[in-house]
Amino acid sequence: xxxxxxxxxxxxxxxxxxxxxxxxxxxxxxxxxxxxxxxxxxxxxxxxxxxxxxxxxxxxxxxxxxxxxxxxxxxxxxxxxxxxxxxxxxxxxxxxxxxxxxxxxxxxxxxxxxxxxxxxxxxxxxxxxxxxxxxxxxxxxxxxxxxxx
Amino acid sequence: xxxxxxxxxxxxxxxxxxxxxxxxxxxxxxxxxxxxxxxxxxxxxxxxxxxxxxxxxxxxxxxxxxxxxxxxxxxxxxxxxxxxxxxxxxxxxxxxxxxxxxxxxxxxxxxxxxxxxxxxxxxxxxxxxxxxxxxxxxxxxxxxxxxxxxxxxxxxxxxxxxxxxxxxxxxxxxxxxxxxxxxxxxxxxxxxxxxxxxxxxxxxxxxxxxxxxxxxxxxxxxxxxxxxxxxxxxxxxxxxxxxxxxxxxxxxxxxxxxxx
Numbered sequence: 001x002x003x004x005x006x007x008x009x010x011x012x013x014x015x016x017x018x019x020x021x022x023x024x025x026x027x028x029x030x031x032x033x034x035x036x037x038x039x040x041x042x043x044x045x046x047x048x049x050x051x052x053x054x055x056x057x058x059x060x061x062x063x064x065x066x067x068x069x070x071x072x073x074x075x076x077x078x079x080x081x082x083x084x085x086x087x088x089x090x091x092x093x094x095x096x097x098x099x100x101x102x103x104x105x106x107x108x109x110x111x112x113x114x115x116x117x118x119x120x121x122x123x124x125x126x127x128x129x130x131x132x133x134x135x136x137x138x139x140x141x142x143x144x145x146x147x148x149x
Numbered sequence: 150x151x152x153x154x155x156x157x158x159x160x161x162x163x164x165x166x167x168x169x170x171x172x173x174x175x176x177x178x179x180x181x182x183x184x185x186x187x188x189x190x191x192x193x194x195x196x197x198x199x200x201x202x203x204x205x206x207x208x209x210x211x212x213x214x215x216x217x218x219x220x221x222x223x224x225x226x227x228x229x230x231x232x233x234x235x236x237x238x239x240x241x242x243x244x245x246x247x248x249x250x251x252x253x254x255x256x257x258x259x260x261x262x263x264x265x266x267x268x269x270x271x272x273x274x275x276x277x278x279x280x281x282x283x284x285x286x287x288x289x290x291x292x293x294x295x296x297x298x299x300x301x302x303x304x305x306x307x308x309x310x311x312x313x314x315x316x317x318x319x320x321x322x323x324x325x326x327x328x329x330x331x332x333x334x335x336x337x338x339x340x341x342x343x344x345x346x347x348x349x350x351x352x353x354x355x356x357x358x359x360x361x362x363x364x365x366x367x368x369x370x371x372x373x374x375x376x377x378x379x380x381x382x383x384x385x386x387x388x389x390x391x392x393x394x395x396x397x398x399x400x401x402x403x404x405x406x407x408x409x
Binding site: 003006007009010014015016018020023024025027028029030045055056057105108109113 | 152190193194196197200201204230231240267301302304305306308309315336337338339340341342343346347351407
């Protein structure tokens with residue numbers, strides 16, 4: 001029946017369209033439902049972010065273990081306060097862990113690299129990492145070198 | 150001089166009255182209790198004509214635009230040794246701008262002109278008047294399903310366009326030029342945000358669909374019922390819709406993607 005074919009084709013069209021939205025959501029923008037359930041927040045203060053942005057990667061040994069969820073200026077210490085969302089599965093970071101801002105390649109994006117210390121206690125939700133290392137500022141380095149200080 | 154002023158005034162009054170007429174026309178077609186049992190098959194038929202039949206042109210153009218973006222982006226980025234950022238570039242360009250805009254332009258050319266010509270011919274052959282004679286409201290029976298079909302199809306088409314385009318970009322970037330597939334997707338996922346990029350693109354396409362369909366249907370309904378009138382109305386549809394899409398795109402981009 002003619003009408004029936006049209007119904008089926010239009011139904012397929014709508015399914016494909018909604019499927020396209022799903023692809024855009026999950027494949028292209030990396031929206032993931034399981035990430036929301038198991039994350040905890042950790043804070044760190046840096047002197048200089050050097051181009052780190054929200055949604056930047058937080059990694060350990062090159063493996064992504066979370067993302068930068070917020071960046072604000074701490075008005076009292078005049079330092080950048082970075083809020084990181086780490087996956088709940090990585091729950092054994094020691095309290096004396098080190099957070100360093102690094103660059104992927106020479107010109108790539110900035111990300112936070114975390115390396116663990118030797119403490120017996122682990123970071124929990126809301127803790128702050130005190131041992132931090134700011135971004136390597138190439139202009140500052142060249143400036144120091146050029147002025148011979 | 151006086152004549153010139155008179156013409157200017159007449160033009161202004163004419164423009165305002167056309168705008169008002171199109172507003173009243175839109176309100177009359179959309180307001181009112183929809184007749185689900187009789188209206189749904191009509192809507193389906195229009196969805197088929199407006200949406201499904203536009204799929205081929207949308208998919209083919211999406212594929213080619215994605216492939217061109219992949220090629221151009223690769224040539225530009227390879228100089229800086231960051232050709233893995235190609236996924237990010239293709240996806241952001243398509244989702245934010247090209248998806249909704251090019252789909253809007255193609256939609257105006259493919260579906261909008263057909264709607265105008267169809268309704269204009271109905272008017273010229275007095276089918277609309279005879280419907281009124283039989284006590285059938287042509288706004289509800291002819292216009293409303295076409296409007297709704299346009300509103301529904303356009304966002305779906307734009308999303309399909311973006312997905313096919315990204316796939317085309319991947320075809321060129323990953324399979325042909327040899328960018329590593331993992332970093333292609335990882336770069337894309339870390340830079341494309343669902344709320345800021347994908348949803349704003351969808352909102353854009355909804356707005357474009359609304360405007361294009363409205364212009365097309367109104368131009369047909371308001372056309373001079375002669376063969377020349379229909380041709381003028383069809384031209385107007387394509388010109389006005391394209392200008393409206395490009396102009397609105399600027400306004401929407403300024404509102405959505407400005408940092409402050």
